[in-house]
Amino acid sequence: MTDLAALAASLPPGAVLGPDEDLSAYETPWRGETGRAAFVVRPSDLDQLRETVRWLVGARQSVVVQGANTGLVGASVPGAGGAVAVLSTERLTGLLDVHAEDRAVTAGAGVHLSTLDERLAAHGLELPVDLGADPSVGGIVATNAGGARVLRHGDVRQRLLGLEAVLFDDNATVVGDLRPLRKKNDTIRVADLLVGSAGLLAVVSAATFGVTARERHRATAYLLVAGTVVETCRRLEEDLGSRVGALELVSGAALDAAVRRLPDLPDPFPGRSVDVALLVEVTGPGAQDALVEALDRLGPLVSDAAVLPPERAWALRHGLSEALAREGTVLGLDVSVPRDAIEPVRREVALVVEGLVPGARLADFGHVGDGGLHLNVVLPAAASLSDEAALRRAVYDVVTRAGGSFSAEHGLGPVNVVWWLEHEPAPARSALAAVKRALDPYGLLGTEALRDAVTEGGRR
């Protein structure tokens, strides 16, 4: 650790935070368990990043790469051991180029989504990744961020035009490229492996995304669904085509919590009992009229509808997490299922939850248009850690039996790695371990539980 001074000396002042400094901001995830960092290093550009990586590799220092630390599965903080360092990309903000003619943007790993959005807005553009949090570019790549606009615009993987990353090898090899081209097939894109890689393979230094014309016309409504959610979605899609911007499910339990706990939020159906509501957004010129006409055509599929200004409608949707957090301890399970399994899975999960832990209840919401569901379980005060583990297992069982995914958009982390070990066949885990060795030859990258699980995959 004496060499840490040498690393610090080769970087700008404040780039290295030593073990005697307050590292808590880098050790505390947004959700999940607090860890302990050996030290923190924060390079400011590609050269400094490579210098840092060379030093870390030379010292065989284990590392967790951290962006804005808004991840929800624990992949952005080290474990409790205290031997793993944090490589923060927060200072990698110098690069931010809007390529207006090519409808693309190139940004350093540390640039926040909100900053990106501000810069794009000046050009009438937007990156259609809509999240409840404000992550950084490196983070949205490493988690393949999704959100409410995936239905219409795809996830980060689908918006990515270029990626630059630094490998943890002796040379701190740079892979990938940032050209804002829609078509380029002039190499095999090794760097693209980093999408959704949970910080296990390399560190993202910058990325280029395809962006879209900023949506100028939006209209939103909450529908009180009388038929099935899925049929309502399908009818809206058939009617409105690509004008449908979002389709979000809000359970009555989640809506009730929001209205009770956060009185500033609108109540779309005051005094009515809600089983399930659907938030629909329509885009394009004449959005409001198109929405109202489409609602008329839904007929008996909906028993009521509340057209709200988009800011109000989305404030309610984005307030659901906070409202539930005020209800008590929440177990957040981020899953996806084929669309025709949405309703049977919700019913089965509700029964499983109530049967398994007395007093627990499902208060779910989610991006139902793309099959995503946040199956939040409000736990009773008496619930134990083993109750949580049993709930997680039981819900994932229902979901995977229905052909779904136990991690829709939050990615892989210590929180769900046990399930990954059970779910992914051993030969495929072995292949991933081989790829990790190829890119991270000294096995330095990733939060411990995840890193060890993936590395072990190579030792059948």
Next chain:
Amino acid sequence: MTDLAALAASLPPGAVLGPDEDLSAYETPWRGETGRAAFVVRPSDLDQLRETVRWLVGARQSVVVQGANTGLVGASVPGAGGAVAVLSTERLTGLLDVHAEDRAVTAGAGVHLSTLDERLAAHGLELPVDLGADPSVGGIVATNAGGARVLRHGDVRQRLLGLEAVLFDDNATVVGDLRPLRKKNDTIRVADLLVGSAGLLAVVSAATFGVTARERHRATAYLLVAGTVVETCRRLEEDLGSRVGALELVSGAALDAAVRRLPDLPDPFPGRSVDVALLVEVTGPGAQDALVEALDRLGPLVSDAAVLPPERAWALRHGLSEALAREGTVLGLDVSVPRDAIEPVRREVALVVEGLVPGARLADFGHVGDGGLHLNVVLPAAASLSDEAALRRAVYDVVTRAGGSFSAEHGLGPVNVVWWLEHEPAPARSALAAVKRALDPYGLLGTEALRDAVTEGGRR
């Protein structure tokens, strides 16, 4: 080779074509040099594919994977040596599932795009990959196929929801998954590396793509551009937003060849001298009116416009290659550039072509909306192979200096691998070599020139 009988005996009749049979269909690419195959093997399902791979790996048999053999850069046929076998995916057609509610389709590697389209049409769906050829599913993945709809709908990489592939290791390991989910981040997607991998890393067995509602309304017109092509594109996009389905450039030289050589095709501007024309497609209800009104608003940017039925307009566009082939030997250079470089690059390339090879002339067309250009050079009868090499180098120089790509949508192959070696930095080539070793540990996969170039990357 005596063991080949054992492989043949383990597969259905006709699956193995031995060295004494006529293998020419597997040795002759659509464009480029004919090779020689040691033998051909054609498994019919995943089990047979794994059996085949285990045999090939056991025999340390070098292999080129071949789909519909419609590639344009020579990556789908072996070289002339005769020692490399062809693994054809043409019989992997048993799997073809439309997931209508999830707007997705899962198909075996051997399923042709036309078959896929037919099946999707019955559900009112389509895979928006529009090409001049009829490749197979494995081929469009291995080349990351693009085409005329990338502007609106992205390339194959962006449409891919799932991928299943078999590695050339002792176990014939299956990687990836085919679930038709829009959101799944429950593993690190090693299989996705195969997108655009030119058959170098593994063999695709099946893929799942996101599809779209079949476009019911299209209107198309050719515009005689009086201003710049790029400004015309931008104005149309600002005016029509996501209703713009395609923007294709057709040079006067290419249009002239089509009209002269293929009299069944429409001539949008009879008797007029055309410098450059733009094919624009508008989609959605009221497409025809929207197109005509948008054309009015372009004012002096266009000097003439011919609204044609979409089938006629696209027949002309897709007939350009054949028309040019009748003009003489054509050197086809598939590049992309940032949009604001389109016009300077076209001008510079035209000068370079004429200056370098007397009698050669540029007759280009391309997917100008996404920056793609097919810089076709009609060669004089006297042109030599070294003229072709010099032209290729000079054009690629112009393109890469402008920030473009020397292979926009055709991918990597023997035809352009020399340029890849010059263009890709040695450390990045080394990283790719390491990944290739991780997935293809015996180095068996790929047409010789490409395989050797990539493998050599690991030996700095």
